[in-house]
Amino acid sequence: MGAFFSNLPQYLVNGIGSSCVYILMAMGFSLVYSSTGIINFAQGEFAAISALVAYTLSMDLGLPLLLAVAGALALTGFVGLLLERAVIRPLQGKGTLTAIIATIGASIFLKAGARIIWPEEAYKVPEFTQGQLNLPKASFNAQLLWMLGLTAFTVAAMYLLMNGTKLGKGLRACAINPEAARLVGIDVSLMSMAAFAIAALLGGLAGLVSAPFANYGMGLYLGIKGFTAAVIGGLGDVYGAVLGGITVGLLEEVVAGFLSVVLGVSSGYKDAVAVILLISVLLFRPQGLVGKGLVEKV
Amino acid sequence: MVKRGFLATRGIARRVWRNYKAFLLFSPFVLLLPLWAEPLGRSISLNIVYLMRMVGIFTLTAVGLNLLMGYAGQASLGHGAFMGIGAYVSAILSTRWGWPAWAGILLGTLLAAFVGYLLAPILRLRGHYLAMATLGVGIAAFIFFREMTGLTGGNVGIREIPKLNLFGLEISSKKAEFYFVWLLVILVLLLCQNLVRSRVGRAIRAFHQSEVAARIMGVDVASYKMKVFMLSAALGGLAGGIYSHLQGYINPSQFSVMLSIQLVVMVVVGGMESIWGSVAGASLVVFLPSLVEALPKWMGNVPAWVRQYSNYEGLVFGAILVLTMIFLPKGITTSTVEFYRRKTRKAAELMGEEEPVSIPEEEVRNGK
Numbered sequence: 001m002g003a004f005f006s007n008l009p010q011y012l013v014n015g016i017g018s019s020c021v022y023i024l025m026a027m028g029f030s031l032v033y034s035s036t037g038i039i040n041f042a043q044g045e046f047a048a049i050s051a052l053v054a055y056t057l058s059m060d061l062g063l064p065l066l067l068a069v070a071g072a073l074a075l076t077g078f079v080g081l082l083l084e085r086a087v088i089r090p091l092q093g094k095g096t097l098t099a100i101i102a103t104i105g106a107s108i109f110l111k112a113g114a115r116i117i118w119p120e121e122a123y124k125v126p127e128f129t130q131g132q133l134n135l136p137k138a139s140f141n142a143q144l145l146w147m148l149g150l151t152a153f154t155v156a157a158m159y160l161l162m163n164g165t166k167l168g169k170g171l172r173a174c175a176i177n178p179e180a181a182r183l184v185g186i187d188v189s190l191m192s193m194a195a196f197a198i199a200a201l202l203g204g205l206a207g208l209v210s211a212p213f214a215n216y217g218m219g220l221y222l223g224i225k226g227f228t229a230a231v232i233g234g235l236g237d238v239y240g241a242v243l244g245g246i247t248v249g250l251l252e253e254v255v256a257g258f259l260s261v262v263l264g265v266s267s268g269y270k271d272a273v274a275v276i277l278l279i280s281v282l283l284f285r286p287q288g289l290v291g292k293g294l295v296e297k298v
Numbered sequence: 299m300v301k302r303g304f305l306a307t308r309g310i311a312r313r314v315w316r317n318y319k320a321f322l323l324f325s326p327f328v329l330l331l332p333l334w335a336e337p338l339g340r341s342i343s344l345n346i347v348y349l350m351r352m353v354g355i356f357t358l359t360a361v362g363l364n365l366l367m368g369y370a371g372q373a374s375l376g377h378g379a380f381m382g383i384g385a386y387v388s389a390i391l392s393t394r395w396g397w398p399a400w401a402g403i404l405l406g407t408l409l410a411a412f413v414g415y416l417l418a419p420i421l422r423l424r425g426h427y428l429a430m431a432t433l434g435v436g437i438a439a440f441i442f443f444r445e446m447t448g449l450t451g452g453n454v455g456i457r458e459i460p461k462l463n464l465f466g467l468e469i470s471s472k473k474a475e476f477y478f479v480w481l482l483v484i485l486v487l488l489l490c491q492n493l494v495r496s497r498v499g500r501a502i503r504a505f506h507q508s509e510v511a512a513r514i515m516g517v518d519v520a521s522y523k524m525k526v527f528m529l530s531a532a533l534g535g536l537a538g539g540i541y542s543h544l545q546g547y548i549n550p551s552q553f554s555v556m557l558s559i560q561l562v563v564m565v566v567v568g569g570m571e572s573i574w575g576s577v578a579g580a581s582l583v584v585f586l587p588s589l590v591e592a593l594p595k596w597m598g599n600v601p602a603w604v605r606q607y608s609n610y611e612g613l614v615f616g617a618i619l620v621l622t623m624i625f626l627p628k629g630i631t632t633s634t635v636e637f638y639r640r641k642t643r644k645a646a647e648l649m650g651e652e653e654p655v656s657i658p659e660e661e662v663r664n665g666k
Binding site: 038039041097102266275276282286 | 367371373375419420422423425426427429431433434435437438441442444445447555559562566610611612613615616617618619620622623624627
């Protein structure tokens with residue numbers, strides 16, 4: 001037990017790092033869900049693609065990191081647009097199950113495509129800043145500061161986008177009632193495209209900051225954990241995503257640490273923490289910890 | 299007047315034919331299959347009998363999943379977990395404690411059903427939530443298979459699982475395994491077909507349409523959902539148990555999320571709300587990779603990328619899923635049947651006949 005408590009600060013620091021990634025993922029899920037009513041099962045793939053593209057651009061092609069990151073994000077955003085056009089658009093109004101299966105198909109397709117281009121088990125994506133910083137009882141990579149900064153910046157940007165711009169108002173209008181939005185002259189189809197593109201950018205950013213290692217399969221766990229965070233935050237609420245991301249990130253590290261240090265269980269169970277959390281939250285508080293409650297229309 | 303003697307038998311025969319046409323055509327086809335498939339398979343270097351065993355195994359699971367997803371409308375993206383439970387239970391019991399295979403398979407089936415019972419509360423969820431929760435179940439099961447090393451052997455898995463034997467009768471040749479699996483499959487298909495045509499079947503299709511309406515009509519939706527889920531879990535466990543004995547070794551990667559997705563592909567591409575669709579879907583998923591692998595042997599030189607098909611498998615399955623959803627949202631069999639039905643109806647209209655009144659039983663028989 002003593003060992004667990006002396007490690008606790010380190011778990012929390014690690015947890016803050018993963019929190020940032022899950023916050024970004026969760027915002028992507030929420031944005032798409034609230035403006036189109038679809039859970040995009042391929043959201044995790046955005047993260048994988050962007051991290052791997054960044055690897056290729058910076059390591060293979062030798063571009064400066066900033067350019068590589070910009071290029072990776074641009075390409076991921078484009079994939080998001082393509083996904084919306086090719087898969088979501090043709091299936092509009094065909095029901096939930098259809099949309100779920102189609103986005104799963106897209107996710108398998110993207111994953112398999114990524115595996116052909118990047119077959120290795122792990123690619124070392126360059127960190128924005130190298131080096132390690134030490135606190136009294138914990139240490140962390142300098143990358144963590146970038147993660148915190150970028151996540152805070154993105155959350156603020158999303159807040160401004162959703163509340164201060166015409167685009168954000170359009171997206172929110174679609175979330176409330178697509179029919180009414182169309183009646184007042186909002187291009188619902190364009191909003192759906194915008195939602196997917198922005199979600200792809202958010203997922204891509206999550207992939208970039210979740211470095212140092214990336215592979216084609218990383219999207220599955222990032223996706224399900226990001227979704228867990230989104231659900232905890234009351235799906236559809238961009239700010240709830242922050243709360244959800246922090247909850248998942250911290251709990252995961254602390255519980256995994258507790259299991260391995262105190263109970264002596266394999267740390268391989270770490271990934272199960274988020275999954276079990278997801279199922280419990282869905283069962284006992286499906287409206288999220290801060291959500292207002294679901295009203296189901298018959 | 300009650301028909302007697304010959305007339306009565308003819309009446310029964312006609313009714314059996316009408317209700318079980320597909321079975322009466324399909325069973326002889328499958329049971330005679332080894333006769334022609336073995337020589338044919340040798341000549342095209344494709345071990346058809348061997349692959350058909352796997353089709354049978356996956357059909358067992360897929361038909362259960364189809365009851366749940368196709369008929370009852372409840373998505374499950376974690377059904378591989380039940381196959382895994384059945385496989386591990388039977389493998390552990392037979393390798394560690396020397397249980398006979400049939401007992402292990404039986405216990406695995408029951409345990410899978412029991413886990414289904416424990417998980418039943420997640421069926422309260424709908425749509426995306428249910429899909430994500432079941433995906434989570436699949437992921438959690440995979441992690442447990444991998445991490446409970448004392449029980450499951452971790453990543454190494456379990457090796458040297460004994461062959462099937464039924465009460466002392468050894469089932470070890472591929473052909474014997476084929477017959478065993480397919481007799482079971484036909485039995486299960488018959489059971490499922492009767493189930494969906496029964497009162498229970500009508501109830502589950504009713505709440506697929508509208509839960510509220512079904513409840514108003516007196517259907518106990520929660521209870522039916524749980525029962526269908528348990529049945530489909532049990533079928534998964536059964537299939538998994540047999541699979542472990544046919545395969546001889548198991549490891550967690552065989553029961554990963556990919557398996558669950560493949561099962562969904564079988565149901566969705568084969569045909570939702572169709573017993574026979576599951577057979578079609580399982581055949582597609584099993585035969586497609588082997589067919590592509592056999593291509594070089596037929597055509598001599600094929601492009602290099604065909605040779606490395608296993609790398610592209612995900613691309614193909616992903617594309618199939620998306621395209622099926624866009625163009626044949628009800629899957630191959632159901633969409634084909636509906637297409638023909640529309641055509642005949644149109645022809646009937648042109649002939650000036652009345653549109654045939656659809657009786658429920660007619661509608662259910664949409665398999666073939």
